Amino acid sequence: MNQLTLELVVNVLLALGAVFSYFYVGATMPESSNLELGAEQWPQGILILLLIALSWNICQIIRKNRAADIAFNFKLLAEGAATFVKSKLFIAMALVVVMAFVINTLGFFLVSFFFLGAYGYLLGERRIWKLIVFPIIITFLLYAGFSVFLSVMLPRGTVPFLRNFSLFIESLVRF
Numbered sequence: 001m002n003q004l005t006l007e008l009v010v011n012v013l014l015a016l017g018a019v020f021s022y023f024y025v026g027a028t029m030p031e032s033s034n035l036e037l038g039a040e041q042w043p044q045g046i047l048i049l050l051l052i053a054l055s056w057n058i059c060q061i062i063r064k065n066r067a068a069d070i071a072f073n074f075k076l077l078a079e080g081a082a083t084f085v086k087s088k089l090f091i092a093m094a095l096v097v098v099m100a101f102v103i104n105t106l107g108f109f110l111v112s113f114f115f116l117g118a119y120g121y122l123l124g125e126r127r128i129w130k131l132i133v134f135p136i137i138i139t140f141l142l143y144a145g146f147s148v149f150l151s152v153m154l155p156r157g158t159v160p161f162l163r164n165f166s167l168f169i170e171s172l173v174r175f
Contacts (some may be wrong), residue, residue, distance in 0.1 A: 018054065088122055093124070107159075156170075
């Protein structure tokens with residue numbers, strides 16, 4: 001598949017997501033007074049900058065396609081999308097999405113451990129001891145960094161026994 005075609009599609013999808021996010025933030029955040037920058041205006045400002053950058057990038061991609069005399073081809077796009085879905089990059093992105101959806105329910109410790117183990121396996125590590133030991137170490141380092149040093153409350157989970165497990169681990173790790 002033509003790399004420029006895939007880049008164009010990804011940029012358009014990102015732009016659509018940014019437009020949705022802009023209006024979502026405006027609709028869900030409380031409106032601030034006219035004399036201050038409120039909580040809704042900062043993300044909207046960043047999204048406007050993102051839209052400007054994406055528009056510039058889309059124009060550059062179209063210009064490169066025209067210069068190289070490359071036409072947009074849906075058949076090649078479909079073949080490339082099928083290849084992309086089978087790639088390690090897509091699997092890694094899917095892992096992050098799954099982690100984002102289950103972390104509040106299952107808790108930081110369990111989800112981070114399994115996420116890091118799965119990611120290590122995806123990157124090519126096949127030694128079981130490394131896929132167990134290093135995720136445990138990294139999970140505790142992340143917990144210490146965010147919860148202890150930065151005072152960020154990490155999700156404990158809503159499933160009772162997982163929440164109790166998180167509370168137990170937190171009681172062991174307090175500094």
